[in-house]
Amino acid sequence: MSDLLKKTNLVGVASAALLLSLILIIPASRDVAFGFWDGVVGGRNHFNLWTTLSRASIIIGMAMAALVAFRAGLINLGGEGQLVLGGLVAALVGVYVDLPPVLLAVVALVSAMLAAGLWALLAGWLDRVVGMPLLVASLLLNYPANYFASYLVSHPLRDVMSGISQSHKIDKAARLPRFSGTILDYGIFIVIILVILIVWLERNSIFGYRLRMHGYSAKFAEVSGFPSGKIFYQALFISGAIAGLVGFLVVFGFSQRYIDGMLTVPLYAWTGIVAVLLAAITPWIVPITGLLFAILATGAGGMERVAGIPREASQIVQGMIILWLAATGKPLNSKDGH
């Protein structure tokens, strides 16, 4: 119970930080509060609400990717590169492979997950075989992935007619369908299924048990005879594959094509990590914290439109929350791990 109390306390801390920063920044706070509210749920036909939900599904998806790795005690900071590669591969398959629509989407999904998973495995290989810390290896691999994707969509695969760096659009029949009259696509169902799956997996399956064991003490897991190497690679591959899945969802759903920077500029991968840390690496809390950060981001967009407060205020709040968390709890024990 006290454990639960501590976790809800963390959510409380986040909301408090959110409110506090709102009040701090502003003289005319009624205006701003309205702007925030409008940014989250307002707009014509509640346009912004659908944006918020779309964003939440992306963030929660990336949080799930981070969660699997963190649960096993693996500091995978390569979510961004994995997400980008997944999105890129999904776009390549979606635009250039000739298949019946539904099959095309499935092939794109599988290849996106595979590509991103392998990219994560590469970081794991660098850690285990070469001896480069996973943290650094996974992080450094973000940059080549980002630049490679950026190159492809700004030169050889660019939709030249559109005038900006982006790929061609995915065939209409193969896209994820949208709720009528909104921009929210069915990708959110996939994320919901993903969350249920991960929550179940972490709690009830042997794999989840091993994952936690590896996370709490890799040495103990090894001494107990668990296949620690296998779990290491499995956890990384799944973590990467989930990031790839999210990349697919964005390309086939939200944006319907790959646009340069669309996956990196909003800091989806990093926000996902923050959401996991705020939830103290507890799967069922992650959707709540993920939604919170989506609200924070779209709300900040609304404040910008109404009150002229730069939307980056939301990133400042995010950073402060993490610093606060680091100081109050120990969400990630890298100091005494391994």
Place this chain on the structure above:
Amino acid sequence: MMLDPTFFDSIARFITPLLLAALGGALCDRAAVFNIALEGMMLIGAFFGVVGSYYFGSWQAGLLFAILSGFASGVVFSWFSIYRKGDDIVVSIGFNILALGLTVFLLRYLFNTRGQFDDPNIIGVPRISIPIISDIPYIGNLFANQSILFYFAIILVFLIQFLLFRHKYGLYLRAAGDNIMALRTAGLSPELIQSGAVIACGILCALAGAQLSISSVTLFAEGMSAGRGWIAVVIIMMCAGRPLLILPAAIFFGLLDAIGFRIQAFGVPQQFTDSLPYVLAIFIMAIAIGRRRRKLNK
């Protein structure tokens, strides 16, 4: 051509930020603070360098603001990481996001612009030449008409080497990393010493940022540190925090940056030259670690 004097001229510009940040990070490394917020600290320094230079119309004010902001960065980091015992990695992630958000936020708030701020009122750091060495053809260009921060960084390599291994404060610093109990027994506060290292690192990273924003050019662009803080982290790991090794490593990566910048003119896509340092960093680090392992096995 590839190897004309202006190429040599540009190398120093690329070396300086890497060298300053890596030296700062090495201090943290020696004091067993796993500071991977170099990227964020550079960004903060770059921004406040421009702020100082723009509002007071002088480069001294720019550097002063950068140093003060670096000091503040160090205080914030060490408060959360050392005094509140937060996890270094989590604190670093938080700090990097905070730095990115804060600089973009203030860019909008103070200068009412997005993406990039440049203005004739931003005064750059002056460039000087070393009299005799600068007359040597080609190599001399390395020491001709360069930012004072470049010379400062070079001198700092030897200063920090001396401090770490020949001075009692260096001994304290290394003790904070290797044996905290010994330090406590001697009646010294490891927290204070580690904070000192982090604050010094914050200042050096801020100067590295200032080199980017008010020396190489005179403008601030969102995220202008562009991963250099991470390259600095790689340099520190490769060299195990030894200043005399950091110098050639920084020169190597600086050279890479300079070459990348150069071959863009020959039609090589910018994305390839930009990713070159990271790909090579992975390879070189793999080799460095492999060698160290073989040595241990012997």
